[in-house]
Amino acid sequence: xxxxxxIIDKNGLIFAxxxxxxxxxxxxxxxxxxxxxxIPGVAIAILGALCLAFLGGEKGLGDxxxxxxLAFLGGSMFRDFAVVATAMGADMAQIKKAGKAxxxxxxxGVLVSFxxxxxxxxxxxYTDAVDLATIGAGACTYIVGPVxxxxxxxxxxxxxxxxxAGVVKTILVTIVTPLIxxxxxxxxxxxxxxxxxxxxxxxxxVAGLAATDPKLVPYGAxxxxxxxxxxxxLCPSVFFLILRALMGS
Amino acid sequence: xxxxxxALLCACFLTGxxxxxxxxxxxxxxxxxxxxxxxxLLLMLASAYLRKKQWLARESEAGIWFWxxxxxxxxxxxxxxxxxxxxxxxxxxxxxxGGAATFAGLLLVPLLAKIGKxxxxxxxx
Numbered sequence: 001x002x003x004x005x006x007i008i009d010k011n012g013l014i015f016a017x018x019x020x021x022x023x024x025x026x027x028x029x030x031x032x033x034x035x036x037x038x039i040p041g042v043a044i045a046i047l048g049a050l051c052l053a054f055l056g057g058e059k060g061l062g063d064x065x066x067x068x069x070l071a072f073l074g075g076s077m078f079r080d081f082a083v084v085a086t087a088m089g090a091d092m093a094q095i096k097k098a099g100k101a102x103x104x105x106x107x108x109g110v111l112v113s114f115x116x117x118x119x120x121x122x123x124x125x126y127t128d129a130v131d132l133a134t135i136g137a138g139a140c141t142y143i144v145g146p147v148x149x150x151x152x153x154x155x156x157x158x159x160x161x162x163x164x165a166g167v168v169k170t171i172l173v174t175i176v177t178p179l180i181x182x183x184x185x186x187x188x189x190x191x192x193x194x195x196x197x198x199x200x201x202x203x204x205x206v207a208g209l210a211a212t213d214p215k216l217v218p219y220g221a222x223x224x225x226x227x228x229x230x231x232x233x234l235c236p237s238v239f240f241l242i243l244r245a246l247m248g249s
Numbered sequence: 250x251x252x253x254x255x256a257l258l259c260a261c262f263l264t265g266x267x268x269x270x271x272x273x274x275x276x277x278x279x280x281x282x283x284x285x286x287x288x289x290l291l292l293m294l295a296s297a298y299l300r301k302k303q304w305l306a307r308e309s310e311a312g313i314w315f316w317x318x319x320x321x322x323x324x325x326x327x328x329x330x331x332x333x334x335x336x337x338x339x340x341x342x343x344x345x346x347g348g349a350a351t352f353a354g355l356l357l358v359p360l361l362a363k364i365g366k367x368x369x370x371x372x373x374x
Contacts, residue, residue, distance in 0.1 A: 020322045023329075042321055049328035062330035074327030080285050082323045084262050085316035087289035088296060105361045109354055116349035124342045135342060139350035143324065151269070151281045160331040161343050167328075168347025176355065184358040191362040198354040198361065203321075233286025237272065 005066070012069025019070060023048060040207040043171050046142065050164065058156060076150050083143055087229060101190060102223040105197030110231045113140040113200065114239050117165060129244040131158045136243075137235035138162025139169060141201045144231035151236040170204035177208030192216035196223035200231070254305075254312030261291040 008015045027048055028041035035044070053060030062071030072078070117139025118132045126132055134154040138145025138161065145162030177186070185191050192209060196219065199205040205224040209216045269284020296313070299305035
C-alpha cells in the first residue's frame with residue numbers, strides 16, 4: 001500500500017489521466033446503457049466530477065494529496081491549451097461556408113447567453129462586475145465561463161457556478177432540442193447552422209441534433225465550434241468592459 | 250512528425266496568451282483578455298496557411314488533433330477540482346443562468362434563420 005502510494009505521489013499527472021479515463025468510460029457507459037443516449041456522456045462525466053469535487057474543499061478532490069495530479073491536469077495551463085487545439089476543428093473556409101446566418105447567430109448567441117446569465121446573477125443578488133461576467137460567460141458554455149473567470153481573477157466559487165451554469169445549459173439543450181425542434185423550424189441545414197450558433201455548447205448541440213435528426217448534426221457542429229472561441233474572445237474583453245461601465249465600478 | 254503540430258499549437262498558444270496579456274495591460278487590467286481566443290484565431294489562420302502551402306503534413310496535424318480531443322477529459326478533471334461546496338449555495342444562480350440562456354437562444358432560432366435566409370441567395374424563394 002505504501003509502495004502504491006509512493007508511486008502515485010511521484011506520478012500524479014499520469015494517475016490523473018488514468019482516473020479521468022476511467023471516469024469517462026463509466027460516464028459514457030451510463031449514458032449509453034442506462035440513459036439510452038438521452039443525456040450525453042460528457043454531461044454525465046462533468047456532473048459526476050462536480051459531485052466528486054463536493055467531497056473536497058477549496059480545490060475539490062485536489063485537496064487530497066493523492067489527487068494532486070488531477071488539479072494539475074485540470075489547471076488553467078492544460079485547459080487553455082486543449083481548448084486552443086479545438087480550433088483545428090474549424091478552419092477559415094468553413095466560416096465562409098457557414099455564411100452570414102451562422103456568423104450573425106454566433107454573435108447574437110454569445111451576446112444573448114451572456115446577457116441572460118448576467119440577468120440571472122443580478123436577479124439573485126450578484127453585483128460585482130467580475131462575478132457577473134464570469135457567470136454570464138458560464139451561461140455561454142462551461143469553457144467560456146472558467147476561461148473568462150480565471151482571466152478576470154474570479155474566485156473558485158464563482159468559477160464553479162459558471163461551470164455549473166454551462167453544464168445546466170448543455171443538459172437542457174440536449175433534452176429540450178428534440179422536444180421543440182418542430183416548433184422552432186429546426187428541420188433543415190440552414191436553421192441547424194443558426195441553432196449551432198445560438199446554442200453554442202458543442203456537446204449539447206450535437207447530442208440535441210442527433211436526437212432530432214442525425215443529418216443535421218454536422219451543420220450545427222460547424223457553427224457551434226466557433227462559439228467557445230468567440231465567447232473566450234468577447235466575454236473577458238468587450239462584454240466585461242461594457243458590463244463594468246454599466247455597473248459603474 | 251507529430252511534434253511539429255504540437256509545436257505549432259504551442260507557438261499559437263503562447264503568442265495568443267502574450268497578445269491577451271498585452272491587451273490586458275493596454276486596457277489597464279492585470280489579466281489575460283481573450284488570450285485563448287487570439288490563440289484559436291492564430292491556430293486557424295496558421296493551419297489554413299500551412300495547409301495551402303502543403304507544409305502541414307497529416308501526421309503533424311495529428312499532434313494537434315490529439316490535444317483537441319483531450320479537452321473534454323481535461324474539463325472533467327477541472328470540474329473535479331473546483332470549489333463545488335461553495336458553489337452549491339449558488340445553485341439557483343447556475344440553474345437560472347443556464348436555463349435563461351438556453352431558452353433565450355432556442356427561441357431566437359426561427360427569427361435568425363429567417364434573417365439568414367434572406368441573405369443567402371441559394372435559399373431565396
